[in-house]
Each structure stands twice: as C-alpha cells, then as structure tokens.
Amino acid sequence: MTHGRPDGPSGDRxxxxxxxxTGPRERRPRRYPRxxxxxxxxxTHDLDPQSPGPQDACGVFGVWxxxxxxxxxxxxxxxxxQHRGQEAAGIAVSDGASVVVYKxxxxxxxxxxxxxxxxxxGHLAVGHTRYSTTGASTWENxxxxxxxxxxxxxxxxxxxxxxxxxxxxxxxxxxxxxxxVFSATTDSDLVxxxxxAHPDLSIEAAAMEVLPxxxxxxxxxxxxxxxxxxxxxxxxxxxLVLGRLERGWVVASETAAxxxxxxxxxREVEPGELIAIDENGLRSQHFAxxxxxxxxxxxxxxxxxxxxxxxxxxxxxxxxxGRRLAKEHPAEADLVIPVPESGTPAAVGYAEASGIPYGxxxxxxxxxxxxxxxxxxxxxxxxxxxxxxxxRDVIRGKRxxxxxxxxxxxxxxxxxxxxxxxAGAVEVHVRISSPPVKWPCFYGIDFASRAxxxxxxxxxxxxxxxxxxxxxxxVSEQGLIAATEQPASRLxxxxxxxxYPISLGESEVLGKYVLEGRGQLPIxxxxxxxxxxxxxGRQAGSATVPGGAExxxxxx
Numbered sequence: 066m067t068h069g070r071p072d073g074p075s076g077d078r079x080x081x082x083x084x085x086x087t088g089p090r091e092r093r094p095r096r097y098p099r100x101x102x103x104x105x106x107x108x109t110h111d112l113d114p115q116s117p118g119p120q121d122a123c124g125v126f127g128v129w130x131x132x133x134x135x136x137x138x139x140x141x142x143x144x145x146x147q148h149r150g151q152e153a154a155g156i157a158v159s160d161g162a163s164v165v166v167y168k169x170x171x172x173x174x175x176x177x178x179x180x181x182x183x184x185x186x187g188h189l190a191v192g193h194t195r196y197s198t199t200g201a202s203t204w205e206n207x208x209x210x211x212x213x214x215x216x217x218x219x220x221x222x223x224x225x226x227x228x229x230x231x232x233x234x235x236x237x238x239x240x241x242x243x244x245x246v247f248s249a250t251t252d253s254d255l256v257x258x259x260x261x262a263h264p265d266l267s268i269e270a271a272a273m274e275v276l277p278x279x280x281x282x283x284x285x286x287x288x289x290x291x292x293x294x295x296x297x298x299x300x301x302x303x304x305l306v307l308g309r310l311e312r313g314w315v316v317a318s319e320t321a322a323x324x325x326x327x328x329x330x331x332r333e334v335e336p337g338e339l340i341a342i343d344e345n346g347l348r349s350q351h352f353a354x355x356x357x358x359x360x361x362x363x364x365x366x367x368x369x370x371x372x373x374x375x376x377x378x379x380x381x382x383x384x385x386x387g388r389r390l391a392k393e394h395p396a397e398a399d400l401v402i403p404v405p406e407s408g409t410p411a412a413v414g415y416a417e418a419s420g421i422p423y424g425x426x427x428x429x430x431x432x433x434x435x436x437x438x439x440x441x442x443x444x445x446x447x448x449x450x451x452x453x454x455x456x457r458d459v460i461r462g463k464r465x466x467x468x469x470x471x472x473x474x475x476x477x478x479x480x481x482x483x484x485x486x487x488a489g490a491v492e493v494h495v496r497i498s499s500p501p502v503k504w505p506c507f508y509g510i511d512f513a514s515r516a517x518x519x520x521x522x523x524x525x526x527x528x529x530x531x532x533x534x535x536x537x538x539x540v541s542e543q544g545l546i547a548a549t550e551q552p553a554s555r556l557x558x559x560x561x562x563x564x565y566p567i568s569l570g571e572s573e574v575l576g577k578y579v580l581e582g583r584g585q586l587p588i589x590x591x592x593x594x595x596x597x598x599x600x601x602g603r604q605a606g607s608a609t610v611p612g613g614a615e616x617x618x619x620x621x
Contacts, residue, residue: 123149123150123193123194123224124143124150124194124225124319125193125224125284125316125317126139126142126191126223126315126317126318126322127190127192127287127288128142128293128313128315128316128326129188129189129342130188130189130310130312131188131344133313135189135190136156136158136183138315139190139191139192140156140182141325143193143194144173145319145321145322145326146317146318147172148369149319149367151172152195153169153193153194154168154172154173154176154193155168155176155223156190156192156193157190157191157192157221158186158190159187159190159219159289159291163219164211164220164289164290167185168204170203170204191221192286193209193223193286195207195208208222208224208251209221209223209287210222210251210253210257212261213261214261214263214264215263215264219289220288221287221288222256222257222260222287224251225282225283225284225305225509226282226284226303228252228256228279228282228283229281229570230279230570231255234256234259238258252281256283260272260275269292269339272287272296272339276296276339276352277353280568282303282360283296283297284298284318285297286316291344293314294339295307295340295342296338297336297337297338298353299336299337299353300336300357301335301355301358301359302360302567304319304359304363305317306319306333306334307330307333307334308331309329310328314342316340319369319374330373333375335351335355336357337355338352339352357555358555358557359375359551360509360510361545361546361549361557361558361561363379364379364383365383365470365471365499375555376550382549382550384410384417386411386414386498387410387411387412387417387468387498388415388417388418389414389545390415390468390496390544391414391415391416391417392418393540394540396466396536398466398492399463399465400424400459400460400465401416401421401422401424402423402425402459402466403427404427404468405453406429408468411468411496412468419466421466424459425456425459426485427453427456428453428454428455429452430452430453430454449480453481455485455488460485461490463489463490464492465490465492466494467494467496468497469495469497470497470498471497472502472532473502473518474517474518474519475531478534479531482533486533493535494535494538495536496538497539499561500539502560502561503518503520503560503561504521504561506559507565508557508567510560542558542561542562
C-alpha cells in the first residue's frame, strides 16, 4: 500500500507538515503546543530582507541505492543544495512496498532530525529544497508532491524550474477530469497529477506522454515504489547531473551535492532526456529533441562555486568574469573588496587583472536570517548592518573597488555604499559581474517585477547616481559568455536581453500565483516587442517592496 497525506480536516496541518504512513502508527508527540508560533525557517542570503536578491527555484536530489541509508544520503544532498531554496524541504522514500513522504516549511536541518531520518527506510529516495516561483510558500506547496495513480502506485515528484504553460495544462487536466488538480497551487503538483492520471500506462510510459506537453524549465526527480526517474526540459535551462555510487546511482541539481555524498560524476542529464533507474540498471530515452539553453545566471550567482556546469567550474568562471570586468571597466583605486560571498571570486579576478590589492573590507554575519522574531524599528533601521559590517581600519582613507554579482532593485547597493562612506571610504567604484538585469525570469528565478528592476528604467549613469557610486561598470554580455566557455547559442540570457528562448504564451496567464488566481497582470507591448512585467504577486512601490526605477533617484 502506498501512503500519502491523510485526507480530510486532520490532514490540514500547516504548522506540522510531516507526512507519515496512514494507519495505526501514531504520530510523534509535539515538542511544543500548536499555538506556539514558529520561526519561518528562512536563512537567506539577502542583505536587505525588504529587497531580496535573485532567488533560485529549488534544489532536487534522487538516489537509488539498495543497502544504503538513502534518507540520510538525501538529507546531506539537500544540505549541499540549501542555497537553492530555504522555504521548505522534503524527502520521499520507498522500501519497495510503499512510498512515504515527509516535508515541512523550514531549512533542511530544521525539518529533519536523526529520529525522522531513521524512520524513513528504503532503497530509493527523492528530495527537494524549495524557493517558491509558482505558488505561495505554504505547507501544501512544499515538495515532494505526491499522488496515487489509478493503478494504486505511489508517485512522488520534485521539480526545479518553472513552467510557462501552467494555466493551459490546468485547463487541459480539468477538461480530462484529472482528479486532485488544484489541491496544491504549483506547477509541480499539476505535473504529478497529469503523470498519475494514466491508468493504462506505467509511470515511465505516462511520463513520456506528459513531458512533451510541458513548456518551460523543469529538472525533475521522481519515483514510484521501485524506480527512480530523472528528466530535464529540452532546453536544459536548470542543471541536473547523474552520479554513481558504489552500490547505486544519484541524481542532483549540482555536482557539489554528488561530491558531498561520495558519488562520482557520470554526466549531465541531457536536455529532453528521461532516465529510469531500477534493479535492471539505468535506461534512457528522449521525449524531445535537445535545444540547449542553459541559464547563464547559474554561473553568475545561483550555483555553488564548487559546482561544475557544462564542464566549466563555476568558481573558475566567476574569477574569469572578474578579470574581464577589470579590463572592460578599469578604475584607479587602492583596494578591491567583494560583497561576500557571491562577489568574492569575481573580486579575486578583478584584483588579479588590475594589479590592485585584494582585501576583505566587509564581514558577513552568515547566520542572520528572517525569523519569527520581528525586529523593532530601531533594529530594522540598521538594515544592511545586520548582515554586513565594515572593517573600518581597512576601509578608512581608501579608494575602493566594490565587486558584487548583480544589481536588482539597487536598494542594497545604495545602503552598502552609504555604509562604506560612513566608514571612511574616499571613493567607491562599483563593479558588477553580470550585465544589467532588465527583464524578469519566467524559468525559475524570482528576480522582481520589471517595474522594480532599476536597470530597466535607467541607463548605467542613472543607476550609478541612484546608488551614489563614484563609478559603475557592468561586465558585458560577451565578456560573461566568454568566461563561461559555453557557446552563446547554448545559453539563456533573457534576464539581460529580453530574448526568451521558450515562448511565454499568453501574458494574462503567467505569474507566480497563476493557479491561485492572483498576481496576474497584463504584459504591455512596446515598439512591437513583447515586454514582460514579471510580477511575482508583489507590487513595486508597495509597503513591502519599494518601487524600482521610477523613483530610484529620489529614494533615500
């Protein structure tokens, strides 16, 4: 028997979120009464909680390894992928007889403990760490998603990426009478329902029917009682790699997760490929022709520096971006400092190519994140100081080159430059290791709405004035692509250029909350070119998200 989430009112546990098999087995007693509020479990990389940086959709992991503790392997794999999402985490396991899912809101280390992992026994597992790009951050939308097929088989699925034809798929599923389509409001849950809705087909055959109908970015790991599956969209927008254990196989979003669980890298899952792994070994088939368009922002910010994508080490690519940035935008300065940690490799490259000494001018408090404890107004006014503290003795009297990965709204850089000047910096020259972000991402990065993107409404000098820098330089698109050592034709650069490699479809049915019926705005058309507003359910100029380019020059 395959077990999923209990139905009915007893299944609505927004604060607990643990999925155990149904039946006579009793739940663990709560350590705290239900009414005690919990922290939201988010340890973010954001320097300003009101102005988040680019957020990746998710990290996925899968393992088929009889004789191994697959739940613990998955836990450590997800731990290595925590940077890809901090809202929720979950693991599904199978012992060959049933699929058990356990998930909750929070960090991987908060959701799982030794006792929980010890209870998740089996020979194959999939895992997920989530940042929401479709659907709100609720327990119901946490992954793995789960469905029982008409044949009684369990199906648990994990998804990294974002579909652009979610509304179209939802209508198609409703017309076909697919059950449970809207029990969750994510594209991932919709895909799970569609695969599970083929009573006459195996999971593998059903996936081959459904996957060609999906449009957008998807790197999937999914499983039934006996088989681990992995699939990647025809453009291969999000990374997905295959690894080998002594007694099994591993699939993960990044090679760093393979390293941490002791797996050797075999190859990338190919765009348009479906892999199945069971007791008969590994088999592969293609559901679509590969048209590679890997996300270039993985090299800039999203992936771990110790990950390899397309044969190119991410750290080496970021250092090379810094070298090219120094050649394209030199500066007369005394010290090159990074905005830690994402700006560090590029700052090393900039210092190396420019001959300007590299130094540590900012210390990051890595453990400050959003918690249930609400800061007082006094604490809130500290803003960026909660995350970064300047080394005044290093900074005082210096002309600085400050290297960061990107500018989204500009709020963080504005506050950072003010802090550096107050610490005694004579000049602050900002260098950015990506081109100006002018367009939102519909393939799995939650940037901001187009109205919030400061580079959308201002030229480079306008952005420089907005953040109060002495000079500002972005690496060119050509320089960035050259540093990745990938052919330009195989990369997606839509966030810089507005050229979307996968058709976005109808403007009125796009958006983060498309299945929840909110956050949908029309897309204006400018000069015969489709321009996208890229809303995420938050509006520029609201109390929670300050406006973008329109008031950039007047904000404090």
